[in-house]
Amino acid sequence: MGRLDGRVALITGGASGLGAEDARVMAREGARVVLTDVQQDQGEKVAAEIPGAIYLRHDVSSETDWQKVVAHVVGLYGHIDILVNNAGLVRFGTIEEMSFADYKLQIDVMLDSTFLGCKYVIPHMPHDGKGSIINMASIGGIKGISAIPAYAAAKGGIIAMTRSIAIHCREQGYHIRVNSIAPGGIVTPMTAQAVAALDVEDPGLKQNRDHGMGQPADIANMVLYLASDEGRHITGTNIVIDNGETIG
Numbered sequence: 001m002g003r004l005d006g007r008v009a010l011i012t013g014g015a016s017g018l019g020a021e022d023a024r025v026m027a028r029e030g031a032r033v034v035l036t037d038v039q040q041d042q043g044e045k046v047a048a049e050i051p052g053a054i055y056l057r058h059d060v061s062s063e064t065d066w067q068k069v070v071a072h073v074v075g076l077y078g079h080i081d082i083l084v085n086n087a088g089l090v091r092f093g094t095i096e097e098m099s100f101a102d103y104k105l106q107i108d109v110m111l112d113s114t115f116l117g118c119k120y121v122i123p124h125m126p127h128d129g130k131g132s133i134i135n136m137a138s139i140g141g142i143k144g145i146s147a148i149p150a151y152a153a154a155k156g157g158i159i160a161m162t163r164s165i166a167i168h169c170r171e172q173g174y175h176i177r178v179n180s181i182a183p184g185g186i187v188t189p190m191t192a193q194a195v196a197a198l199d200v201e202d203p204g205l206k207q208n209r210d211h212g213m214g215q216p217a218d219i220a221n222m223v224l225y226l227a228s229d230e231g232r233h234i235t236g237t238n239i240v241i242d243n244g245e246t247i248g
């Protein structure tokens, strides 16, 4: 028996890093995984390695794409049990350096997409306790990091929106749980990009070095826990996984 036997899981940003690991872990536990991403070749490659998984091209900042993807998955499986709003990107620059376009890009791809994902998937989630939404935040949404003000704003917004959506689901009696996870530094292509882009003395990088980098499985195991019945008493919360970085 797998912990997610027969459940349908939609994971955004599933072609790489944390999303790809979430897909592997959830499929191992019996979920029917749909991974979506803008990276088509990479998404198809990851899906081909996971039994039963499918890849769909999906720009999470597009409302039309969300409508199409949700309709496609519901057409295939009838419903969606688990939604992982994981897709993301980062652009570096202080408030004085960053363009408004880069600010908006990060808000679109992370905060707006989380709004759209929850909005379009909740109507297709079951009300039997299997519905679980996991929104990928970051410790950048909790503590200040001067090099990523827009990323931090998007992630802080995700944490706040998660709580409000969780309350909505409870008020409606949906039995859908809604949580966010705030990782610290985890080894993925995104953090490799950060190491390449930032000065080695950047305070954000120094913090990561001081606390050590985690592995994608450190996050995927929590995603699995929240998605499974083991997380049945957890909703509206933000789970920090950062080896103590935010406590000093």
Ligand SMILES: NC(=O)c1ccc[n+]([C@@H]2O[C@H](COP(=O)([O-])OP(=O)(O)OC[C@H]3O[C@@H](n4cnc5c(N)ncnc54)[C@H](O)[C@@H]3O)[C@@H](O)[C@H]2O)c1
Binding pocket: 012, 013, 014, 015, 016, 017, 018, 019, 036, 037, 038, 039, 058, 059, 060, 061, 086, 087, 088, 089, 109, 110, 136, 137, 138, 139, 182, 183, 184, 185, 186, 187, 188, 189, 190, 191
């Ligand atoms: N790696 C870390 O240390 C870390 C820390 C905190 C939070 N996070 C968050 O975890 C999530 C996954 O990050 P990762 O480290 O695996 O990065 P990653 O770059 O390996 O993966 C992100 C994926 O999102 C996809 N994506 C980007 N824009 C998209 C769009 N418009 N539509 C659909 N897909 C899009 C990318 O193609 C990529 O496959 C992100 O939300 C990130 O902010 C990561």
